[in-house]
């Protein structure tokens with residue numbers, strides 16, 4: 001009886017999977033993420049504005065510097081789509097935020113909160129875990145080996161369509177929220193920005209269900225998350241001079257987004 005090399009690999013990985021281990025090395029995660037990011041960027045329009053992309057990347061890299069995962073390079077980019085209020089992280093440190101979300105934010109702290117949440121997904125390696133759960137080990141192994149480009153297309157379409165790996169599961173979302181509270185607090189932002197942003201999302205949801213549908217379908221109920229985030233914030237030691245950077249953000253938005 002003859003087994004294929006891939007078949008044996010899948011078998012080995014499945015055993016690891018049964019034990020709940022993360023079967024991918026960091027190098028494999030980065031490779032997969034880079035392919036994935038390429039596919040996403042083929043199907044979206046990255047905002048053509050060096051200043052805004054630079055601004056978002058600066059905030060992102062400051063978060064990364066205080067994060068719990070430094071073994072990869074992080075990339076932050078803006079997708080030019082004013083009607084979508086969303087952000088997502090791919091495996092390997094590729095993080096995207098829609099311009100629609102930037103328009104809904106009232107201050108820099110809210111933007112930092114969203115980016116820190118997405119960094120949290122990379123820190124927790126939620127992307128690889130969720131991909132594996134959704135598409136199965138055999139597919140993900142094939143993906144990691146670069147054997148099935150059409151699969152990558154399919155997953156990219158799922159991500160952009162608002163289904164699939166954007167929702168990392170309730171526990172992973174809570175974990176990322178916790179990372180977000182911690183990171184933006186360390187950076188001197190008021191962590192209540194997470195609460196104000198969630199509240200805003202609930203408000204849109206009641207006003208216009210379809211508008212925010214995508215974001216809500218991919219993340220747990222804001223009410224639950226707000227409660228948990230507030231509990232975490234209450235445990236933080238008091239800190240002076242926490243900032244929201246509202247005026248700075250408003251000016252930037254005015255200058256660059258009024259078309």
Ligand SMILES: [Zn+2]
Pocket residue numbers: 117121166168173176219
């Ligand atoms: Zn999330």
